[in-house]
Amino acid sequence: MPGELIDSEAIFAPLAAFRRVGLAVSGGPDSLGLMLLAAEFAGRHAVHDRFIVYSVDHGLRPEAAGEVAYVTEAAGKLGFAARALRWEGPKPTTGVQQAARRARYGLIADAMLADGAEILVTAHHLADQAETVLMRLAHGSGLEGLRGMDYFADVAGLVVVRPLLDIDPADLARLVAGSAFRPAHDPSNLDTDYERVRWRQLLPQLSALGLDSRRLSRFAERMRDADQALAQLAAATATSLDPATGTRKIARAVLARLPRAVATRVVAGLLDDVGGRQKPHDLQPVEALTDRLRMEPALKRTSLHGCLVSSDGVTIVVVREAGRKAARNSRVRTEPPVTRN
Template structure:
């Protein structure tokens, strides 16, 4: 049929073979319904692990319970086990989408543990990736953030797999329309009070200027490749330069550290501060860059503090010590942790 996009589901879902069980996050929207249909097509000609469909009623809209039931009905029709989950309890006055996202993944992680599933598929697609890149660019992210979402990641104890990151949402909607399904419509996806929605609304204007979802996703891929190189160089520098006299202290040779390429130096000092200071929140990139600038090749640094650490240099050795009362991380990470997914919808 002209204009119909076909999908190589064997390639798309190849990483799932050998898993103990597969979870699908299905909200009832067009994107996640299309994911469920694609998985059903793949499962129809493969011996697959058990597949479980999870739909979450966040208790924020009266329609959500019916949407969860619709998902369960369609999942059962396709031969999948289905669970309708609910986020009970009080909801925050602010940051509702972020809290709902965290609750959603917590609920699904618990359901996966009960069902024996060890990977969760989400329907994040090309435009979700584009929105993520734009948001992070506006927030001043470095390459670690501008790589966007990874195909594999973690959230609230869930191992996530995002097989649709290079798929246009219009092609996903076409799959649902051909199947005769009516997707759920969540009005929050059009609510401009949310930053992600504002960027979503700007995508057509950006596309008219040549900056469409595909180009932004390609940019993210290139940042991913560059980030991998920085990670490799940071791992090498960490092994070569870092000394840990105790769990609350680190030391680096000043001259060798200041000779590192700036992205590597920034990444390395961020790792050290995270371990010694015990602050697991992401470090502000600008603050790390400023610190590296102050630790330049000709400068000693009497003392400064950042992220729960005291940093000083006599021009020969940089010392990083935990501030009193801080609890440090137990192990120095061997590599940069995967960037978290900050997408707020399925």
């Protein structure tokens, strides 16, 4: 039984406020485990109609159509409604996983809107979190990135919930092994052309040195706490906005008095606001710009993240760089693609 390995009540009871819940199920051991946990919870509370399963065929492997069909059949046996979705049209030759991820969430979002589902639950787990933290550390992320994946996230306007982030994938695999269902295995999860796979294969060696998934997850939690503290301090720092031009200003003396980490967060926020909230970047250039703004008496215009930044020694001014289009959507906390769940 699922409850002997993982407490389904702890997974789904916190989502009671949502009237209809989507489950992202690819057919792999992680997402099949998620569906089995949902079935146990739904059976205990007689709420099968609250759940609907979504499975996407990306059209990248001939086996995928059969895997999706298997998922929908399994969902029916467990008492759930299910939708089989397919990514149609030409596929990119590069950035395939990222494009597939965007397509998957887009297809599911459209289906959820039609079905009245409010949130999408995914099977991202403890090892996925560890891989994400390692990748972001390697990419030079600051606290905002090192906090890893959040329990709740907004992905292109879709509310995604990850209740298994503290669950060992080995327990999910054991749960599925003890069921009547057989998991699919995507060969891309072993393809070392993908960075995430390389980190995944390195995890056992890191674990042997004491840096296992659980420690990396705790590290992410501490980074999340620190990130929230920095965000509050940065939000309390006075800046001004010219609504007509979108120009932002801050007194150089104010920036100079702040601790470096808070000052860097303030500058990053100014660049986000003016530049149109582009995707997150390596933190090092923002740190370098912040140091210059704090230490140099004046700064001629310099460009970063779609913005022109200057200082006359008294006031720091951030304006949008000419020719840059600003996407005014709110920041989506994105993660490197995970395809195995």
